Amino acid sequence: MAGEQSNGAKLPTIGGWDIDIVVQGYPGKSVCHGGLGWSTIALLRGYGRVAFIDVGSFSQRSIIQQSLESRGLTPADVTDVLLTHSHWDHSLNWVMFPQARIAIGTKELAWSLLEPWGMGPVPELYVRELDRLDRTVLVTAGDEVLPGIRAYDMPGHTPGHLVYRLHGEKNDILFTGDAAKNRAELLSLTADMTYDQMISRQSMERIWELWKDKPGTVLVPGHDVPMVIEDGKPAYIGERAAGISSWFGETLDQTKLFELTGR
Ligand SMILES: [Zn+2]
Numbered sequence: 001m002a003g004e005q006s007n008g009a010k011l012p013t014i015g016g017w018d019i020d021i022v023v024q025g026y027p028g029k030s031v032c033h034g035g036l037g038w039s040t041i042a043l044l045r046g047y048g049r050v051a052f053i054d055v056g057s058f059s060q061r062s063i064i065q066q067s068l069e070s071r072g073l074t075p076a077d078v079t080d081v082l083l084t085h086s087h088w089d090h091s092l093n094w095v096m097f098p099q100a101r102i103a104i105g106t107k108e109l110a111w112s113l114l115e116p117w118g119m120g121p122v123p124e125l126y127v128r129e130l131d132r133l134d135r136t137v138l139v140t141a142g143d144e145v146l147p148g149i150r151a152y153d154m155p156g157h158t159p160g161h162l163v164y165r166l167h168g169e170k171n172d173i174l175f176t177g178d179a180a181k182n183r184a185e186l187l188s189l190t191a192d193m194t195y196d197q198m199i200s201r202q203s204m205e206r207i208w209e210l211w212k213d214k215p216g217t218v219l220v221p222g223h224d225v226p227m228v229i230e231d232g233k234p235a236y237i238g239e240r241a242a243g244i245s246s247w248f249g250e251t252l253d254q255t256k257l258f259e260l261t262g263r
Pocket residue numbers: 085087090157178
């Protein structure tokens with residue numbers, strides 16, 4: 001596996017938006033190196049706009065660059081960034097886009113600014129800058145942030161977490177971020193990282209309601225492969241791709257590949 005290879009995939013065009021999963025999130029933790037933070041990044045193009053839903057962190061910068069370049073775009077062409085929540089693994093790269101409006105929940109930014117420095121996954125300086133930036137757009141539940149894309153309050157993982165629902169004629173797409181990180185959370189209605197398990201559960205039940213509302217609706221989670229409901233259960237669309245290439249030999253061209261796909 002090449003170091004900067006993307007594991008992205010194309011989703012069907014819905015509601016006038018061309019949708020690419022630029023980075024497919026991963027449902028796992030590292031064993032002894034702290035947070036892994038491999039989160040989903042989606043690129044949406046339509047209505048004359050170029051938008052990302054969540055933008056990842058430092059290690060995804062070259063993948064984002066390449067995803068734009070391969071479509072004849074540059075970071076300056078990005079018009080909108082929609083953040084599901086402020087955690088570092090989803091939010092840091094808003095700084096890559098000098099022209100973009102940066103949408104974040106009103107509650108989420110207010111909460112993030114008050115988090116004690118050095119204690120958790122909120123990137124202290126990045127949220128401080130977002131508070132100062134004139135391109136920041138504060139979102140409240142029900143707002144139509146882009147044509148056909150509405151924000152929903154889904155607290156639990158963070159207090160101001162938003163889910164974005166893209167309305168299509170036949171089916172929708174739900175970008176759930178970390179309100180529902182992976183298939184195991186959706187099935188068990190329990191969350192791995194939450195300030196209140198009951199609040200997370202209520203948000204996941206609401207996500208299920210939205211998901212079941214129209215057959216064929218695609219759910220794009222924060223740390224897993226996109227899914228649709230088949231026979232009442234979440235079924236992945238597309239293959240999981242993840243791995244680590246390690247230098248255990250004596251030269252840089254000797255590498256050992258660890259597939260992390262669970263197969
Ligand atoms: Zn998170």
